[in-house]
Amino acid sequence: xxxxxxxxxxxxxxxxxxxxxxxxxxxxxxxxxxxxxxxxxxxxxxxxxxxxxxxxxxxxxxxxxxxxxxxxxxxxxxxxxxxxxxxxxxxxxxxxxxxxxxxxxxxxxxxxxxxxxxxxxxxxxxxxxxxxxxxxxxxxxxxxxxxxxxxxxxxxxxxxxxx
Numbered sequence: 714x715x716x717x718x719x720x721x722x723x724x725x726x727x728x729x730x731x732x733x734x735x736x737x738x739x740x741x742x743x744x745x746x747x748x749x750x751x752x753x754x755x756x757x758x759x760x761x762x763x764x765x766x767x768x769x770x771x772x773x774x775x776x777x778x779x780x781x782x783x784x785x786x787x788x789x790x791x792x793x794x795x796x797x798x799x800x801x802x803x804x805x806x807x808x809x810x811x812x813x814x815x816x817x818x819x820x821x822x823x824x825x826x827x828x829x830x831x832x833x834x835x836x837x838x839x840x841x842x843x844x845x846x847x848x849x850x851x852x853x854x855x856x857x858x859x860x861x862x863x864x865x866x867x868x869x870x871x872x873x874x875x876x
Contacts, residue, residue, distance in 0.1 A: 716846040717853055717874040718839075719823065719860060721815050721867045723791050725756055728811065731781040732761065738777055749804070750774065759811040761792075764804055771798060771807050778809070788868030812867055814841030819867060823860065830859050850876060 732754045739745050739752070750765040752774065763774050779789045793810040800806075815823070820843055824836045827845070832855050834847040847853050857871050 714846050714848060715850050715853055715874075715876045716844055717857070718872050719815070719843040719845065720841075720870050720872055721791070722813055722870060723759075723787060723811055723868075725759075727785045727787055728782070729754060729756070731785040731787060732778065734784075735774070735777045735781045738781070739774060744773070745770065752778070759813060761809040761811065763807045763809065764801075766804060768798060768805060771805060775807075775809065790866060790868050815843060815867065815869075816841070819865065823863070823865075826859065826863050827856055830856070832856055832859075 732752060736752050739750060748766055748770065750770060751763075753762045753764075754760075755762065761778065763771055763778075765771055765774060775794060779792065782789050782792070791812050793812055796808045796810065798805050798807050817838070820838045823843060824838075827834060827836055832847075832852050833849075834845050834852050834856055837844050837846075845853060845856055847856075853874070860869060860871070
């Protein structure tokens with residue numbers, strides 16, 4: 714029976730490249746000359762820690778990171794920018810979390826959207842991904858088309874297409 718998986722993952726190597734390019738750009742910018750700005754990527758916990766002197770620079774750094782991610786073909790929806798800014802002496806810190814995996818609520822919304830389309834497929838939640846199976850490959854391709862048009866707050870990828 715043909716199947717495919719709907720996942721939300723970020724290629725860590727591409728993310729690392731984007732962060733390194735953002736660091737280089739910030740080092741060369743005139744408005745950041747003489748500042749003690751740091752950007753660190755923690756690959757184990759999927760966090761980006763930004764440390765700088767004021768909130769304007771934090772916003773500028775976030776914009777640079779998003780721009781560099783887009784140039785590396787990484788969807789910026791995978792960043793959680795909602796974390797509060799932490800004050801540490803005269804420095805400000807902000808933690809940008811990289812979202813991976815499909816949570817239960819989003820998975821239920823996706824399954825509801827698939828069922829509302831009346832396409833004869835079976836969906837199941839497997840940890841942090843969805844598996845979609847059907848007797849016809851055309852039905853699976855129709856589901857992918859529907860999911861691409863579905864407004865989601867996380868980036869979705871479609872992998873492991875098996876016939």
